[in-house]
Amino acid sequence: MLAAARRHLLLDRLARDGRVVAKDLAAELEVSEDTIRRDLRELDAEGLAVRVYGGALPASPAVVDYAARASVAPDSKSRVAAAAARLIVPGMTAILDGGTTALAVTAALPRDLDCTIITHSVTVAASLLEHRADVIVIGGTLFKHSAVACGARAAEGALEVSADVFLLGVTGVHADAGLTTGDADEAAMKRTLASRSADTYVLASEEKIGAASRFGVLPLTEVTGIITDADADSAAMRALDAAGAALMRAG
Amino acid sequence: MLAAARRHLLLDRLARDGRVVAKDLAAELEVSEDTIRRDLRELDAEGLAVRVYGGALPASPAVVDYAARASVAPDSKSRVAAAAARLIVPGMTAILDGGTTALAVTAALPRDLDCTIITHSVTVAASLLEHRADVIVIGGTLFKHSAVACGARAAEGALEVSADVFLLGVTGVHADAGLTTGDADEAAMKRTLASRSADTYVLASEEKIGAASRFGVLPLTEVTGIITDADADSAAMRALDAAGAALMRAG
DNA sequence: GCAGAGTAGGCACAAACATGCAAGAATGGG
DNA sequence: CCCATTCTTGCATGTTTGTGCCTACTCTGC
Incomplete structure (x- = not known):
């Protein structure tokens, strides 16, 4: 194997796996670890990778985190996100809300999926840069707490779009209070987006199940489904079920 | 798992969950608590986290990026960004372009500065989340290469704003070709933004001085100033000066 | 102020490392 | 076509780094 091709492969692996382990690659390519280490040292010198003890990491920290996340046991948030991501199929137009769970959806979304994602969250938009999906950003005044565009201009922008599916993030899902969130403006924005999908x-x-916040977004029965991995036997889940919520099992 | 990747993961968890418990992470990553504690101790020493009894908490963002900045020599980009950031004074409304240099401006901007920043870049908007400044995002179709909103909707959004100053990023500043960039749509967007400021x-x-790209943005003489730290005696800089460009020394 | 969890520091071992060296392959001029 | 040069690779070396375990100490809640 040519040295240059090997370097190229190392960079490929860095991009794909988010890391390279010198020992593993040496075994796979049937060269000595010294050779791999030398390659990695040079890639580091060129700024294309970062040499670390045991191998190397990509020069871009974002890729590292992506890979690190994928290598550990998924928590509730990522299980819900993975289930939600499966709802988005090729050719579809989806609206993605702001917040950490929506961000987890972008991480769970296949990078080569051909679809259109509409969002009012700048962090969601930024994390979709590495995806093939078309992204439409709804602008407006940035609400810092959850990194989403809000206000009159954002509401106006929301009215100009329409989608097949809206993945809605809330802070509380409660049998009596319904779907709630912590900010009035944000609640209105979420309602508008729901009406466009x-x-x-x-x-x-x-942690959202059974919780309630100050501002109502929608009644439980106004949404197509509630994706959760909470214990179906818990009191809060039974209450939701009794209230007519369309619960969907994640993971 | 690579030790460096584990550190990244710890930082990621700190950012996501707001805390890290040594015992839990040791179990999750299948290493001893000692190892996690050592990692946390080092992150603390680097100022990236704060060690507490039982685990660690995130360091204040201000300290984190000070630590990050201190570890790298300021390059041309950050010197230019620092000079540009000084143009933004309290009470001002500024439009920030996309691109890595504009991103560097956000890093150079004091976090407690009271001003309004308008941007069509999702990465710029995201990095302003920790700042006191009001942020207005211009929405539209995301142009992945430079992470900015482009297209008809973005142009429309741009026409609705106005500002005191526009910090324009380009890929080429050339005595004959003027200010240029790599995409036609982006060039048009930059022109529109300039007209609103x-x-x-x-x-x-x-690296931009003396370079030229495919699409013209504006003639050299149509802008208030060109902030650079390139050698004033170089041929390219002399040519720019002769062409009537208002060169401003950075750093 | 006591019990139990959490912690720092020391120790030992294994893995990973840089370095120098020599053999072999590729390259380039004569 | 051949010889000199350069580049690459693998190996042996002594060194450094990461890790787990142990012990003595510290912190926290009751």
Whole structure:
């Protein structure tokens, strides 16, 4: 194997796996670890990778985190996100809400999926840069707490789009209070987005079930489904079920 | 798992969950608690986390990026960015372009500065989340290469704003070709933004001087100033000076 | 102020490392 | 076509780094 081709492969692996282990690659390419180490040292010198003890990491920290996340046991948030990501199929147009669970959806979304994602969250948009999906950003005044565009201009922008599915993030899913969040403006924005989509699914990781915040977004029965991995036998889940919520099992 | 990747993961968890418990992470990553504790101790020493009894908490963001900045020599880009950031004074409304140099401006901007920043870049908007500044995002179709909103909707959004100063990023600053960039749509967007601002300054780090790209943005003489730290005696800089460009020394 | 969890420092071992060297392959001029 | 030069690779070397375990100490909640 040519040395240059090997370097190229190392960079490929860095991009794909988010890391390279000198020992493993040496075994795989049937060269000595010294050779791999030398390659990595040079890639580091060129700024294309970062040499670390045991191998190398990509020069871009974002890729590292992506890979690190994928290598550990998924928590409630990522299980819900993975289930939600499966709802987005090729050719579809989806609206993605802001918040950490929506961000987890972008991480769970296949990078080569051909679809259109509409979002009012700058962090969600930024994390979709590495994806093939078309991204449409809804602008407006940035609400710092959850990194989403809000206000009159954002609401106006939301009215100009429409989608097949809306993945809605909330802070509380409660049998009596319904779907709630912590900010009035944000609640209005979420309502507007829901009205622009054929279907709406709620991203409800464990800690949201049974919780309620100050501002109502929608009644439980106004959404297509509530994606959660909370224990179906818990009191809060039974209450939701009794209230007519369309609970969907994640993971 | 590579030790360096584990550190990354710890930082990621700190950012996501707001805390790290040594015992839990040791179990999750299948290493001893000692190892996690050592990692946390080092992150603390680097100022990237704060060690507490039982685990660690995130360091204040201000300290974190001070630590990050201190570890690298300021390059041309950050010198230009620092000079540009000084143009933004309290009470001002500034438009920030996309690109890595504009991103460096956000890093150079004091976190407690009271101002309004308008941007069509999602990465710039995301990095302003920790700042006191009001942020207005211009939405539209995301142009992945430079992480900015482009297209008809973005142009429309740009026409609705106005500002005191526009910090313009380009890929080429050339005596004959003027200010240029690599995409036609982006060039048009930059022109529109310039028309909405009283003053326009160009972020021209070293490597841009004397370079030219395919699409023209503006003639050299149409901007208020060109901020650069390139050698004033170089041929390219002399040519720019002769062409009537208002060169401003950075650093 | 006591019990139990958490911690730092020391120790030992294994893995990973840089370095120098020599053999072999590729390259380039004569 | 051949010889000199350069580049690459693998190996042996002594060194450094990361890790787990142990012990003595410290912190926290009751």
